[in-house]
Amino acid sequence: MNPAPESGNLLEVRDLTVDFRLDAATTLRALKGVSFDIPARGTVALVGESGSGKSVTALAMLGLLPGTHATVLPGSRVVYRGRNLLELAPRDMRRLRGVEISMVFQEPMSSLNPVFTVGFQLREVLTRHLGLTGRQARARAIELMHEVGIPDPQARVDAYPFQLSGGQQQRVMIAMAIACEPRLLIADEPTTALDVTVERQILKMIASLQERRRMAMLFITHDLALVAEIADHAVVMRAGEIREQGSVRQIFETPRDSYTRALLACRPPLAHRPRRLPVIDDFLGGQVIAADAPERPRGVRGEAEIVLEARHLSKSFQLGKGLFGKAEFRAVKDASFRLARGRTLGVVGESGSGKTTMALTLARLYPATGGAVLFNGRDLSSLPPGAGLQYKRRIQIVFQNPYASLNPRFTAGELLAEPARIHGIGADEQACRAIAIEMLGKVGLPASAFSKYPHEFSGGQRQRIAIARCLTMKPDVLICDEAVSALDVSVQAQLLNLLQDLQDEYRMSYVFISHDLAVVRYMADEVMVMNQGEIVEIGDADELYASPRHPYTRQLLAAMPRGLIDPAFDEFRNARAGAGQAE
């Protein structure tokens, strides 16, 4: 074993500065002099919210930025084993990228070519970079797939990407990345698109691979909780600058920078339930958060009036099968639950568990195939035609993707005035406008937002508009379908605060759907766990999290990133550090 030849750093980034050209006149400085090191065999996490420049850093290091829009300013250096990568000829860079440094991206489905088998795509890497023959490459591909934990690799090697699950696709991407035994693996949000249980498996797999292959890793993520579990060093970025860097233990236990502290604090805590989550501005403004902030009481109490009830609700879809055959896919099976006024029902489950289908069926956007939805004791499915409209406004829904749920051709004002007009809430055009402006104020947007189009707002602001649109109808039930999942943690905290304030003010009941267990626990009185269309467990939020009864619930809760330094990983980290010193 030869020890690391240089100072122990595999890669050093110095004063990396990148400009983006937005149009002819304006440029945006995306990176403002970023410097950090990646030690040989170490794991460095690059953490930040969207727009912080973390992905740009990785792309700039590999020379993958689009030359037409981005310029790396002179004076920037990326030194890899004594060579400045930024001055490398494109040819050499390409070779280096394939063999010594490789990258895994966020979306496995769009990174794999859908018309070739995964085996073909793996073989291509092996024959191109290592010069293996077809037969050798196939054998090696199967080995690699075995190594990244794909079951039955002999059969799967001839599978097409769509025949594999999201987690397996990401494993194939990782297999491709490690095929040439790279010294450095750059993983850009490799688990963000995956479910928590799968995320957990992939992280474990990456960690053990790293151990066996003696790779260094740059792990890019927005999730501080993950950093604690996988990395040795963390670099916290915001708006193109490094706010703080240090060992993971130091970052988590004694964060020095106010932004790092804010990021750590604005995730909903698991142990208790503050009335209001701290937001970034509190920290950057230097405000001190009192340790004994008032708690919000949550939990099931028997006495409240029931607003919404689902009785044996089910929803199936007809799928074509063959030329004439039909198959039935049961997305929601026999769901029964009750929602009390002013309370929140949290719904958790992995993707494909039927959460969204249930939400859309509750909101009567999908017709139910069986069972009933009772609103104030009245069965909505047996309403005479035409009577539906007055009930429609009582149950409203906020969708996950704020970029897709607002019509891009409508101004915010038009979006908000439309429901008021349809339901005759505003007497005339003037009154509808007034309602729209009032609701903008309620969700914390200025009146000047009235005449702006959705594309002029950030994701968080758009979600506020979506909430305001529901508020114009004064609904009794608001269904939030992953309403904060697409947002940065700091924005998430603001919106969770807003939702709770609105619940206090209007006594709305929420059906709060999320894959994020911490957020659901914070928001919900009662939690319902769904798996493959079925409700596996339902109960008081704190009780369910403290003592899950169903095995699936236990498995789900175990996979939740705690945002703490996991003792098991810590052991693993120490073992690795010890091994490094011994060499």
Next chain:
Amino acid sequence: MTADAGGVPAAAGRASSGLWASAWRRLMRDRVAFASLVILMCYLALVAASAAGFVVRDWSREVGVSYAPPAFMGPGAPPAPAAAPAATGGPNEADGASSAIADPLAEALAEIRRQLASAPTPEPKAGTLVFGGDKWGRDVLAKVIKGTETSLLVGLIAAALAVLLGTLFGALAGYRGGWIDDFFNWFYSVFTSIPYLLLVLAIAAVLNQKGILTVILILGLTGWTGVFRLVRAEYLKHKVREYVLAADAIGVSDARRMFVHILPNVSHVVLVQLSLHVVLFIKSEVILSFLGFGVGVDAVSWGSMLNEAQNELIIGKWWQLAAATGAMAVLVTAFSLFTDALRDALDPRLK
């Protein structure tokens, strides 16, 4: 992504501009698009002037000698057909004078002569015309302008009709699905499985009269299929988008969702199709008129001019052909370039 927390302050600070306004700005930055637009505007102004009767009202008057050459070529050899009547008229007159004594109808003849003399003398026919003359001495330039009016009117109205039908059918089929979709798809398949010219001939036979309106109907009724297919696909894509679900959730009616919510979001497709079809139908009208299914003899279009030019070319009279094809080539090229630029400017992926 960058607009989120990293903050691109520029977008929020500017006055709100809708998507149309920004597309228009992009279009105007494109120099080719601007030049094409100017050319199109000139054509439209010319057509408006000719339709209103300010210019070339009397395009069918025989102002020049037969096959008068273009002015820049100078007058050609004395045209033979013009000389012939003069040559034959001379001896006739002499004969009449010599036999006057014996002629019992001399009185009547003298009367006819007197009347003829008092009638306004025919204008002298020009030897050359700006862009030459046709067989009957009609001004080719005037014919081209009148032909532009026909072609552009046919192109614009037929394209508007076809796109209107295609969009309406496409929206209904794509949004409603079910048996409505099946019906329109069946209709579409039947329509597109008949050979095009056969279909055109059949419709022409049913309508049974020649004229601009017939051509517009023929093109409009046969041309909607392409638009239908595209618009249907767009509606299929958009009806499951979250913003349409959100509209459903707040109680927006189906018709309003189809035409107020979705239509503006697919309008870029419709607009580009409209522009493409104008070009297509201008060419189709030329082909129809060339084949004789187009406008009648009392009207003029580029197609009928090309049809006449076919015979003229053999005797070396090329100017009618050149004028018609030149006018058509410039318009079609400008329109196509403009369509390309329009598509780029409206492409949502480029934002």
